[in-house]
Amino acid sequence: MIKIEGVRKVFNGVTVLDHIDLKVEKGEVVSILGSSGSGKSTLLRCINGLEKLDGGSISVDGFDVARPKELAEARKRSATVFQLFNLYPHMTAVQNLMLAPVEVLKVPKAKAEADARALLASVGLSERADAYPAQLSGGQRQRVGIARALAVNPSYLLLDEVTSALDPEMTAEVLRILARLADEGTTMVFVTHEVEFARTISSRVVFLEKGRLLVDLPTTEFFADDGGLANPRVRQFLSNMSKG
Ligand SMILES: Nc1ncnc2c1ncn2[C@@H]1O[C@H](COP(=O)(O)OP(=O)(O)O)[C@@H](O)[C@H]1O
Ligand SMILES: [Mg+2]
Structure with missing residues (x-):
């Protein structure tokens, strides 16, 4: 379990x-929505x-x-997996995937390479390895970024x-790949502006505003008029999103 309790973070005197x-x-x-x-x-x-x-604590x-x-x-x-591509530019796709398994997990190179190629194939990139x-x-x-995150066989996949x-x-x-991972039971914390997609793949939706967690509900309740939508801030956010 990822357990976040009473967490505070301050940047330059501003509580974020x-x-x-x-x-x-x-x-x-779990999808995290918010402006x-x-x-x-x-x-x-x-x-x-x-x-x-x-303040507070986080444990994994x-x-x-x-x-x-x-x-x-x-x-x-x-x-x-971060918002901006952060692959190592001087390494091929397969080398990007092998790095952490070999250096951190001490997986033998031949096995790491075979695993990396299989993972790239699973995201439709066998030809681009x-x-x-x-x-x-x-x-x-x-x-490739998603495949690289999966290469360490994580219990939790965080997507920003x-x-x-x-x-x-x-x-x-x-999104097709993320939907498949969700289907396969991969645990994910998914920060997104793709509200409709969040609605289809999430078990829970969390709404942040100005550093505070305003709503945390099972997905169907989050999108129900008497659930998350009863919160005017959530309603406003979703209406701004649908205007693009
Ligand atoms: N390294 C940093 N130094 C100072 N302020 C930061 C830093 N990172 C984020 N912030 C501020 O913290 C707030 C939350 O930022 P962020 O977590 O990036 O929001 P979001 O991902 O929801 O857009 C913003 O006001 C942002 O300007
Ligand atoms: Mg952000």
């Missing part, structure tokens, strides 16, 4: 996460131990991300607006 409580159990797909600047990316960065907490399968000795264990269990990131389209790069830099066709390619 304010007493956040959130639990993600294995098998759940730009509401703290979604910061929350994912805190789960990774990339930001120091100013019981490993406290604030304790240096436990952070490595926590990080082995969760993998993040030996291409460098610059030779790939945005959608292909983001699919992975389609926001993509055109509609490439977005569809990537």
Whole structure:
């Protein structure tokens, strides 16, 4: 389980996460919605131990991300795909996927390469396995990013607006893969502006505003008039989204 309790984060005197409580159990797909600047990316960065907490605690399968000795264990269990492609430009797709298994998990190179090629095939990229990131389209790069996150066999996959830099066709390619992962039972925390997609794949929807977690409901309740939609802030957000 990812357990977030009373988390506070302050940047330059401004509270950007304010007493956040959130639990993600294995098998759940949790979507995080909220306007730009509401703290979604910061929350994912805190789960990774990339930001120091100013209050509260976060643990991943019981490993406290604030304790240096436990952070490595926590990080082995969760993998993040970021908004902007962050592949290593000097490595091919297959080399990008092999890096963490070989360097961190000490998987033998031959096995890591076979696993990497199989994962790339599973995201429709067997033919592009030996291409460098610059030779790939945005959608292909983001699919490599997802495959690279899966290469460490994480218990939790964290996704930060992975389609926001993509055109509609490439977005569809990537969402298809995420839908399949959700079907297969991959636990995901999914920050997105794709509200309709969130609605179809999530078991729960969380709404952040100005660093506060305003709503946390099972998906059908979130989108019900007497559930999440009864919150005027949620209603306004969804109506702004549907206007594009
Ligand atoms: N490294 C940083 N230094 C200062 N302020 C930051 C930093 N990262 C994020 N912020 C601020 O924290 C708030 C939340 O940002 P962010 O988590 O990126 O929101 P979201 O992902 O929901 O758009 C914003 O006001 C942003 O400007
Ligand atoms: Mg963000």
